[in-house]
Amino acid sequence: MGIYKKIKKLIGGIIFYMANKFNGPYVNALMTHANGMNFLVSPFDMAVGRHLRWRGKYGTEELNLIKKVITNDMECLFVGTHIGAIALPVSFWAKHSSLIEANPDTFCFLQANVRLNCINNVSLYNFAAGESDGEINFIKNIKNSGGSKREPVNKMKFYYDDGGEVIKVPLKKLDDVFPSLYFDFIFMDIEGSEYFALKGMQRIISQASYLVVEFVPHHLKYVSGVSVEELLLLLEHRFMFLFIPSTSTFCEREAFSTVLGEMYRNNQADDGIIFSVEKPNFI
Template sequence: MFAGKANKALLGVNAVAVIAHNKDGLFATDPEDMGVGQELRKLGAYREKELQRVLSYIDNNDNVLIVGTHVGAMVIPFAKRCKAVAAIEANPDTFALLEMNLRLNDAHNVQAYNIAASDKAETIDFVSSRTNSGGAKRMPKVRDFRYFYDSPETIAVPAYPLDEYLKDQTFSLVFMDIEGSEYFALKGMQNILAKAQTLSVEFIPHHLRNVSGIGPRDFLDLIAPHFEHLLIPTLNTRVTKDGFLPALQKMFDQDQVDDGLIFTK
């Protein structure tokens, strides 16, 4: 691991990037980031168990959509194992690190987009967390202290429905990690979901309540029409469509988190 001055054109600021190395490649991270960046630097991996689980659903003929890429900790491993990746990242500083990491790892089969996913074309207020850049999110409906404890900057970012922005593109797998904005993104990608074979999406009750202002039924209304089966890894449980709502409602009521629910056809 080493630190060096980052190119201002790459990062948009006069910053220091710390380079972490693991089995999947090199990852430039923000040294202030105590979330994804720290995990990559200290452990040499990020959510390895989840990564391997989701990778088992694709092969080298598949196209993958990753919504909420952060610096590319998931993008780079996916790019090595599939045909092509479309990578969506809203935070401009994080996006600059993502672009750097695509170059560091010669990930030529990745197309990266510096936008937020939403249900309409708009400009949204975006909370750019400093100590946990992976926790950056659209402005929550409820300003819970845990989203603002580090006095994050609020910036404006462009947002689009992915059905329009990625029109006519088809993805076998959709991987989503966007800190509570799932509801808005899912509303804007119903055509993409109809063609996808697999959806991996985090389930964090306080994000649904506070960021989107919804519950499990609203969440599932956008997913259940497209998928028949659900794997809940934290519970080691599989349910069919009629069990989606009872299972997630119970988790919601108990504030139980899952980093990656997996819905399949």
């Protein structure tokens, strides 16, 4: 671990301790006003929760891009909704959203935030999206609850350093959960489980217009244990275009493997690369 990461980890540990010390042992949520809405967040979350508490916003660039493609007649699917910092603002622009969150603790925050903002056009589901039906081991993080994930194929130590426990959560194929529902827009942020979820939602993918998905090379390598090419095999039959927000890179299907392969080799991540059937209106 580099010196910068060691210092960052040390500071994070001090902040976590101070939050636990001064908020009181019986405080398990704080109310924030962020992204134009109210959110209950964990006082111990040093990632999304800290952004919302200290900056009053989260995912601004992602939301600005999403707003350009969402219309009020769209059905949306969010896989890995977390507490709703992205999904709930989008719900005001869309017809309906189905929100999936695997972490049972985070799911309680999501339920509360839906009620807190009087949102009535969403449906909530507490399970992990995957390639089959059953259950999986799931790492339930504390300091970065958004980093909670299915237990990796390659169990690298740094995935377990957050202090959270490994629990069992239900696993379901999305094609079985939504056998006839059509989604125009899909947003997926599930910390390396994207490959498995996509395997279980090929019918849904075949009808989607947009897919926004996190791209993190070490997630592909260690959590799912697959290559860029294996991931693309689940997508290329549907999508024609790809946009990489972090580098403003735009390409067509023929270059998907080249562009993402280079990102993988350079260990370059992006919070949400955007696949689309038609050329996006923001290009």
